[in-house]
Amino acid sequence: MNQVKKWGAEEFWGLGFEFDPQWLLTDEQKELQAKLIELARTTLRDNAIQSDKKLLFPRKNFEALSKLGLLGLLVPKELGGLGQNHVCAAMVVETIARYGCPSTAMCYTMHTGAVAAALLRHHGNDTLKDILRRVDRDVLIGTLSYSDPETGSHFWYPISSGAEKVDGGYKVRKKASWTTSGGFADWYVIQTTSPDFGGNYSDLTCWLVTKDEVKAEPSKWDGLGLRGNQSGTLEVDDVVLSADRMVGPKGDGASSNDEAVDPFFLLCSSSCWNGISLGMIDIAKGHTTKKKHVDVGMRVCDYPTIQDYVGEAIIDTNASRALVFQMAKAMDQLTNDCDWSIHEDVSKLPRAQVLHWMWQVKFKAAKTVTQVSDKMLHACGGTGYKPGLGIERLLRDGKAGWVMGPTNEVLRQFVGKSALLGFASLDYWNQAVNERVLTNEIKKLDPAAKRQLAERLVAEASGKAAE
Numbered sequence: 363m364n365q366v367k368k369w370g371a372e373e374f375w376g377l378g379f380e381f382d383p384q385w386l387l388t389d390e391q392k393e394l395q396a397k398l399i400e401l402a403r404t405t406l407r408d409n410a411i412q413s414d415k416k417l418l419f420p421r422k423n424f425e426a427l428s429k430l431g432l433l434g435l436l437v438p439k440e441l442g443g444l445g446q447n448h449v450c451a452a453m454v455v456e457t458i459a460r461y462g463c464p465s466t467a468m469c470y471t472m473h474t475g476a477v478a479a480a481l482l483r484h485h486g487n488d489t490l491k492d493i494l495r496r497v498d499r500d501v502l503i504g505t506l507s508y509s510d511p512e513t514g515s516h517f518w519y520p521i522s523s524g525a526e527k528v529d530g531g532y533k534v535r536k537k538a539s540w541t542t543s544g545g546f547a548d549w550y551v552i553q554t555t556s557p558d559f560g561g562n563y564s565d566l567t568c569w570l571v572t573k574d575e576v577k578a579e580p581s582k583w584d585g586l587g588l589r590g591n592q593s594g595t596l597e598v599d600d601v602v603l604s605a606d607r608m609v610g611p612k613g614d615g616a617s618s619n620d621e622a623v624d625p626f627f628l629l630c631s632s633s634c635w636n637g638i639s640l641g642m643i644d645i646a647k648g649h650t651t652k653k654k655h656v657d658v659g660m661r662v663c664d665y666p667t668i669q670d671y672v673g674e675a676i677i678d679t680n681a682s683r684a685l686v687f688q689m690a691k692a693m694d695q696l697t698n699d700c701d702w703s704i705h706e707d708v709s710k711l712p713r714a715q716v717l718h719w720m721w722q723v724k725f726k727a728a729k730t731v732t733q734v735s736d737k738m739l740h741a742c743g744g745t746g747y748k749p750g751l752g753i754e755r756l757l758r759d760g761k762a763g764w765v766m767g768p769t770n771e772v773l774r775q776f777v778g779k780s781a782l783l784g785f786a787s788l789d790y791w792n793q794a795v796n797e798r799v800l801t802n803e804i805k806k807l808d809p810a811a812k813r814q815l816a817e818r819l820v821a822e823a824s825g826k827a828a829e
C-alpha cells in the first residue's frame with residue numbers, strides 16, 4: 363500500500379495506488395503492471411492520440427505489448443505464454459485503457475476473447491496450438507467476428523452465415539456488421555450456424571479464419587470514439603476450411619459463448635470502461651490541482667463542488683472495479699486459476715455458471731463510465747471540452763460501452779427477466795412460445811378472424827402456402 367506510483371522518474375500526477383486494489387495482485391502481476399504503466403507513458407499514450415486523429419489501427423502498440431509477452435497473457439506456460447489468470451487480464455486491460463490507449467485496450471479485449479475461445483478447444487488441435495505458441499513472437503493479433511447485419515446487437519444469432527461439409531473440409535460463409543481490428547487482425551474466431559443446420563439457431567459452430575481469407579473494408583470505418591479499433595464490416599465468402607479450423611466440436615458455439623467468449627469479453631471490456639473512468643479522474647486531478655483563479659486565490663480543486671465530483675467518481679468507479687475483480691476472482695476459483703487443461707473434458711463449463719454475474723459487471727462499468735465522463739468534463743470546464751486535455755477523447759471512447767453488444771438495455775432486461783421469470787424465459791434463439799401473449803391476442807379476434815387464422819395455421823402446418 364505504501365508503494366509510490368511512478369510516471370517515469372516523477373511521482374504519478376493522477377490518483378496514487380491508495381485508490382487501487384493492489385492487494386488483489388501477486389508480486390508478478392504488480393511487476394507486470396509497473397512495466398505496462400511505463401510502456402503506456404513512453405509509447406501507448408502518444409499513439410492513442412494518433413489512432414484517434416487518423417483512425418489508425420494500433421499495431422505499433424500491439425508490437426510493444428508483445429515485447430512484454432502480453433498477447434499470450436492467458437496462454438499456458440507449456441505453450442510459451444505467461445499462463446496468467448482472470449484477475450491479471452482485468453488488470454492488464456484496465457491499465458492499458460487508463461494510462462495508455464482505450465482503442466488498444468478494446469482491440470486487446472477482442473484478442474483476449476479470441477485467445478480464450480482458442481484455448482478452450484486447443485486440446486488435440488495443432489493448428490490452434492501453433493497460433494497460440496506464436497502470438498507474441500510473430501505479433502499475431504486475434505479478434506472475434508460475431509455481430510450479424512440482420513440481427514444487430516443480438517450477436518449470438520448469426521443469420522447471414524453458414525457452413526457445409528465439402529470435399530477437403532467445410533465451406534464457410536459469414537457476414538459481420540462489426541469486427542474490432544477488422545482487416546488488421548491476423549486471425550479471427552467467427553461463429554456460424556452449424557454444418558447440417560436444420561433451422562435451429564442455437565446450433566452454432568466456431569471457426570478459425572486467417573487474414574487472407576476475409577474481406578474487410580477498413581476504409582469505411584468511422585466512429586465517435588475508439589477510433590483506432592477499426593470495427594468495420596467483414597465477410598467470409600464461401601471459403602473452404604480444413605477440418606482443423608473448426609474450433610471445438612460441431613455445435614459447440616453456444617458453449618463456447620458461455621464459457622469463453624462472453625466471460626472474457628464482459629470481463630475485459632468492463633475493465634476497459636473502468637480504465638477510461640480512471641483515466642479521466644487522473645486527468646481531472648492533474649488539471650484541477652494546477653489551474654488557478656487569481657481573483658479568489660483558489661485552485662479549481664479547492665472548490666468543494668469539484669471535490670464532490672471527484673469523490674463520487676472515485677466511489678462509483680471503485681464500486682464497479684470491485685465487481686469486476688470479485689468476478690475475476692470467482693472465475694479464478696472456479697477454474698483452478700485459469701487452468702485450461704480442465705477443458706480437455708469438453709463438458710466442463712464452470713464460467714458459464716456465473717455468466718449472469720458477468721452481465722451485471724458489464725452493465726455497471728458501462729453505466730459508470732458515462733456518468734464519470736460527464737462529471738470529469740464538468741470538473742475541467744471549457745478546458746476539458748477541448749481535445750488538448752484528453753478528457754474529450756476519453757468521453758467519446760467511453761460511449762461505446764453502453765452500445766456494444768450485449769447492450770446495456772439488453773443486459774438489464776436479461777438480469778431482471780431471469781430473476782423474475784427464470785433463465786429459460788430469456789429465449790435467446792426465439793424458440794419458446796409466449797402462451798400468455800398468444801392467448802391474449804387471440805382473445806381479441808372475432809369468430810370470423812379466428813376461423814381465418816385457424817385455416818391459415820392448418821394450411822401452414824400441412825406444408826401448403828397460406829393464401
Ligand SMILES: Cc1cc2nc3c(=O)[nH]c(=O)nc-3n(C[C@H](O)[C@H](O)[C@H](O)COP(=O)(O)OP(=O)(O)OC[C@H]3O[C@@H](n4cnc5c(N)ncnc54)[C@H](O)[C@@H]3O)c2cc1C
Pocket residue numbers: 472505506507508509510513514515516517538540541542543585588591593762765766767768769770771772775
Ligand atoms: C466500438 C465497437 C466495437 C465493436 N466490436 C465488435 C466486434 O469486435 N465483434 C462483434 O461481433 N461486434 C462488435 N461490435 C458490435 C456490437 O457488439 C453491436 O453488435 C453493435 O453495437 C450493435 O449496433 P446496432 O446498430 O445493430 O444496434 P441494435 O441492435 O439495432 O440496437 C439498437 C437499440 O435497440 C436496443 N435493443 C436491441 N435489442 C433489444 C432488446 N431485446 N430489448 C431492448 N432493447 C433492445 C439496443 O440496446 C439499442 O438501444 C462493436 C461495436 C462497437 C460500437
